[in-house]
Amino acid sequence: MSPEPIIHRCECEACKAGLDTETAKSHQRINLFLSRLNEPQKRWYVATLSEEADGSSDRQLTLITGLDEKTIRRGKAELQDQLAVVPVDRQRRAGGGRLRAEKKTGS
Numbered sequence: 001m002s003p004e005p006i007i008h009r010c011e012c013e014a015c016k017a018g019l020d021t022e023t024a025k026s027h028q029r030i031n032l033f034l035s036r037l038n039e040p041q042k043r044w045y046v047a048t049l050s051e052e053a054d055g056s057s058d059r060q061l062t063l064i065t066g067l068d069e070k071t072i073r074r075g076k077a078e079l080q081d082q083l084a085v086v087p088v089d090r091q092r093r094a095g096g097g098r099l100r101a102e103k104k105t106g107s
């Protein structure tokens, strides 16, 4: 049973003013995506946004995503460290076996 995902509402100027700009749409997409991620995945994603050359500042990302700057910095540090703290196996789907070939080709 998974709870209804809570989608953060961006608190930047454009979104608070209710403007329907590309910026606002992009912020909504970011928050929609974030709503489906777990905590570590959220901070890594926001960390990558933060490190984009023309990306938003951490302060801005805090407004957009609701993650605090400390969390974003932590995400960046973990990425810098090649996500050494994260066991790779956990990221894979369990029991993702091969589908049985049982096609009905009514010829």
Ligand SMILES: [Zn+2]
Binding pocket: 010, 011, 012, 013, 014, 015, 016, 023, 024, 027, 064
């Ligand atoms: Zn916004």
